[in-house]
Amino acid sequence: MRKIVWTFGLIAGAVMSVMLALTMPFQDQMAGNTGMIIGYTSMILASLMIYFGVRQYRDTVGNGAIDFWPAAKVGLLISAVAVVCYVLTWQVIYYGFYPDFAEKFAETAVERLRARGASEAELAAEVKRMAEFAAMYKNPLVNIAFTALEPLPVLLLFSGVSAAMLRRKLPAA
Numbered sequence: 001m002r003k004i005v006w007t008f009g010l011i012a013g014a015v016m017s018v019m020l021a022l023t024m025p026f027q028d029q030m031a032g033n034t035g036m037i038i039g040y041t042s043m044i045l046a047s048l049m050i051y052f053g054v055r056q057y058r059d060t061v062g063n064g065a066i067d068f069w070p071a072a073k074v075g076l077l078i079s080a081v082a083v084v085c086y087v088l089t090w091q092v093i094y095y096g097f098y099p100d101f102a103e104k105f106a107e108t109a110v111e112r113l114r115a116r117g118a119s120e121a122e123l124a125a126e127v128k129r130m131a132e133f134a135a136m137y138k139n140p141l142v143n144i145a146f147t148a149l150e151p152l153p154v155l156l157l158f159s160g161v162s163a164a165m166l167r168r169k170l171p172a173a
Contacts, residue, residue: 013085075159
């Protein structure tokens with residue numbers, strides 16, 4: 001199981017990490033939610049590795065059979081490896097190349113609100129909220145937690161769906 005988890009987890013992590021590294025330099029030029037769409041699309045593509053990993057585990061280790069919970073366990077372990085890769089990549093990018101990311105993110109959020117015609121009170125509240133976010137994001141543990149939460153829902157969903165789709169009992173002899 002270890003080889004399957006590491007292989008498919010590292011592939012999934014590499015897909016998400018490479019897309020993150022490739023798109024970060026262009027975040028300022030991307031309109032609206034384009035970066036987020038690209039990011040979540042890469043997470044969905046990476047999540048396919050969960051399906052293939054669980055299937056390989058079922059076919060090789062389980063001799064063609066697997067219950068839901070063992071399949072979910074394999075999927076969750078693949079997800080954990082992928083999330084660690086993604087988080088490590090973001091830490092290198094953030095601390096090495098974009099240490100002002102939180103401030104720019106905050107500015108963008110306030111500008112979007114201003115463009116929608118928000119009142120001065122709403123803008124002031126958003127500026128305060130975003131300043132608190134930027135200060136909080138400087139804490140490495142908070143940064144890691146927020147980063148891990150980005151792909152986690154997608155990966156958890158794919159782990160459950162893959163486990164449900166791939167479960168199979170061996171026919172009675």
